[in-house]
Amino acid sequence: MSELKFPTAKPSEQTATSVSKPASMDEQEWKIRIELAACYRLVAHYGWDDLIFTHLSARVPGAEHHFLINPYGMMFSEITASSLVKIDEESNIIDDSDYGVNPAGFTIHSAIHMARPEAGAVMHLHTRAGMAVSAQASGLLPLTQTAMLVRPRITYHEYEGVAVDLAERERLVTDLGEQDLMILRNHGTLAVGSTIPEAFILMYFLENACDAQIAAQSAGDLHLPSDKALETTREQGQSLEMAGHMAWPALLRMLDRQDDSYKS
Numbered sequence: 643m644s645e646l647k648f649p650t651a652k653p654s655e656q657t658a659t660s661v662s663k664p665a666s667m668d669e670q671e672w673k674i675r676i677e678l679a680a681c682y683r684l685v686a687h688y689g690w691d692d693l694i695f696t697h698l699s700a701r702v703p704g705a706e707h708h709f710l711i712n713p714y715g716m717m718f719s720e721i722t723a724s725s726l727v728k729i730d731e732e733s734n735i736i737d738d739s740d741y742g743v744n745p746a747g748f749t750i751h752s753a754i755h756m757a758r759p760e761a762g763a764v765m766h767l768h769t770r771a772g773m774a775v776s777a778q779a780s781g782l783l784p785l786t787q788t789a790m791l792v793r794p795r796i797t798y799h800e801y802e803g804v805a806v807d808l809a810e811r812e813r814l815v816t817d818l819g820e821q822d823l824m825i826l827r828n829h830g831t832l833a834v835g836s837t838i839p840e841a842f843i844l845m846y847f848l849e850n851a852c853d854a855q856i857a858a859q860s861a862g863d864l865h866l867p868s869d870k871a872l873e874t875t876r877e878q879g880q881s882l883e884m885a886g887h888m889a890w891p892a893l894l895r896m897l898d899r900q901d902d903s904y905k906s
Contacts, residue, residue: 664724670703675723677838678710678763679904683897684842685767686719690849692768693717696830697747700763700838701755707731709755711748713741722906731756746805753811754818754834763841765833771852772831781825782851784872785858785865789851791879792844797821801828822883823848835883842893843886 663672678700685691685698694715702708710726712718728736733748747766754764775782781798784790799817802810818824823844824832831848835841858864867875897904 668703672723674700674702674838675710675726676905678726679721679723680894680897681763681765681838681842682712682718682721683901683904684893685765686717687897687900688846688849690767690769691718695744696767697744697751698763698765698841699747699751699755701761702728707755708736709751711743711751713739714744714747715741722904724906749805749808749811750814750832753814756811757815758818758834760836761834762836763834763838765841765845766826766830767832767845767849768830769849769852771856772825772849773829774856775852776825776830777828782848783855783864784867786851786854787875788847788854790867790872790875791882792823792847792851794876794879795821795823795844795882796848797824799824799826801826835886837886839886839890840883841886843889844883847882 663669667675678698681698685696690696694712694717697712699709699711702710708728708730710728712721713725713727716725725739725741727739727741727743729743729748730736731752733743733745733752735743750766751764754761782789782793782796784793797817797819799814802813805814818832818834822834824834826832831845831852833841833845833848835844
């Protein structure tokens, strides 16, 4: 069975960055800032935010190993490209900012960016459905097509408390391995992509799968698919992240119709 096929256009060919960048900023960094700010707005749009307490990050191209993360204290619906905080792997803020960064956000995101150079973006959420599934012994079940597409990509990490102990980074990285989705037990969800659109689409599918699972479990007896169907869908989902590049321009157009201030 062949895998699903998606257009392979690079994000730079599909992402509008019409707002002028600051004169002192590199073109690549400004483009990534706009995409990450858009991702924050999309998380707010879909109701996945948790006040100011979750975090998305993106790697800044270059040898310095810097990454961008949300200013700790801003709602996701108000984050802009210029308000994102640039930090290094030691949590030092590189540029001037009126805000600090979430210590737990630094622990989780620095761990993955340090261990996975190909990780262009990392998303971590505390949605109601994601937390509910994270608390279930069986984790994500193959109840829907969406769940079957992402389930082979998922790994699990045991809860150790609020992630402020840097020693947890090693265990996070070990548990993640080479996978791109993780359910943090009794905590939430995490997605890793080589680009922001890839991370977003993986998280979109995972969150939808969790939401559908909780709904199905409340409705009565469950029907599970055959082993053959599971294997077929596993093969079909191997290129799922490429769907992000297909959906991303439409998502940006939606944001622009609502409020394009994320580009500022």
